[in-house]
Amino acid sequence: MRGRAVRVLVAACLLALAALTGGCAGGPAHRTVVVLGPWTGAEGAAFEDALQRLSAGRGDRYVYKGTRSLRETLVAQLEAGAPPDVAILNSIGELTEYAADGKLEPLSPRAAERAYPPWSPTLMLDGRRRTYWVPLRVNLKSLVWSKRATPPGPPNWCVAMAAQATSGWPGTDWIEDILLHQAGPDTYTRWATGRLDWYRDPAVRRAFTTWAQLLGPRSTRSVEQSLTMSYEGTPDPAHPDDPRRGLLGGSLPGCTHEHQGSFIRYLYPGAAGEALRVEPSARYLRGQAAYKDTYEVSGDMAAVLTHNPAAQDLVKLLTSESGRAGWSRAAPEELRPFFPDASDPQPGDATGQAIASYLTRDADTLCFDASDVMPPVLRDAFYRAVLTYFQDPRPGTLDTLLSQLETVRSEIAGTPSGRSGPVRVPDDICAPPGSQGDPP
Structure with missing residues (x-):
C-alpha cells in the first residue's frame, strides 16, 4: 500500500508539472515570461510584435504590459x-535601489553579454x-x-x-546637457553620482543661469503655456487618429528650435520628419570647445526580477x-x-543615419x-526645482532651490541601502561610444 501511495503521489506531481509547463513527457516545456515596460501605443505595438517574432521561434510565451506610470x-x-x-526601466538610480533591496536577479553571463x-x-x-541590467534601446539627448x-537668426x-x-x-x-558641455565629464559624473555640492559648486549654478539666458525673457502667458503643455505637443484637429503633434509641428506657433532627445522623432513621421534638421546641441549651449564631442544619452534597460530562467533567456534574445533586427x-x-553599439537606420533615413553616427562614431x-x-x-x-526656476529665474529663487537640493543630496549621500547592504551609485556613467564593459 505504501508503494502504491508513493506511485500515486509521483503521478500527481508529474501531472501538476505538466500542467505548469504546458508540456508532457518528452515534449517541450513552454514557459511564460511577463515583461513590464514604458512603451504604449504604436511603440508598444512594435515591441509586442518583436516579442511575438521571438516567441514563434522558441515556443515560449511572452506577455508585454506597457504603462506610462512605470515606477x-x-x-x-x-x-x-x-x-x-x-x-x-530608464533610471539607473531606481535600478540601483531595487538591486540594493534584493529585488533584482544578477544577469547570467549570457544575458549580460x-x-x-x-x-x-x-x-x-x-x-x-x-x-544587473543591460540596455535594450538607447537615445541620444544632446x-x-x-x-x-x-x-x-537667434x-x-x-x-x-x-x-x-x-x-x-x-x-x-x-x-544636464549645459553642465556637461561647460564643465566636462568628470564634474558631470561627480554631480550625477552625489559627490558635488549643488549650492557651492559654480558649475551647477552656471548651468541654471545659462539655461535662463538661452531661453531669454518670456511672458507670463508663455511660461504658463510651457508649464502646462505636454512635451509631445497638442492634438492635431486635422488628424484625429494621430493623438499628438510635436512642438515644431504647430503646437507652439512661432518657435523654431527644440532641445530634445532622438526619441522625439516619433512625433514627426514622414514628410514632417523630412522637413526637420537635427544637430548636436553643443553649438547652442555656450559650452567649452573641449567638450563639443561629448554627448548625453539615455536608455531603456532590461532587468530580471524573478527566478524564471526563461526571463534570462529573453534578455539574451532581445x-x-x-x-x-x-x-x-x-x-x-x-x-x-x-x-x-550599432544602429539599424534604413537606406534613405538621413535623420537615423545622423543620430547613429553621433552614437557610435562621432x-x-x-x-x-x-x-x-x-x-x-x-x-x-530636481524636477520640481526646474519647474520653479522656469517660473521665477531670479537669483534669490535659485539660491533657495540649490540650497534645498543640496540638503536632499547630503541626506541621502548617493548611497542606497537595502537588504544587500549599502550600494554606491555607480560612477562609471561616462564612456567612449561602442566600448564593451567588463564581464560579469
Missing part, C-alpha cells in the same frame, strides 16, 4: 509580491561585482531639432515641460542580432530603435542622463 506600477507589483519577470557602458555599470553587492526652412526655443507623473524632465535635460522591422521608421564620450543616475528622491526634487 508606480512596478512598486505596487513588488509590494504585492507579484513582480513581472522582466522590467524595462551586451552590457555596454555607460548604460550598464556593474554593482558591488554581497561582496561580488555583477551586472540634440537640437529645427525646421530646415528656418531663417537665420533660436526661438520651443519649451513644454509637462509629462504626466514626471513633469519637469525636459528642463532637467537642458541643465539584445541578440536577431532580436534587434526583428524589433527594427516591426517598427515604422520614426519609431525604429537605436542600439548602444562622439568622444557618452554620459548617461544625470537625473536618471540620481536616487529617485533627488531626481524628483
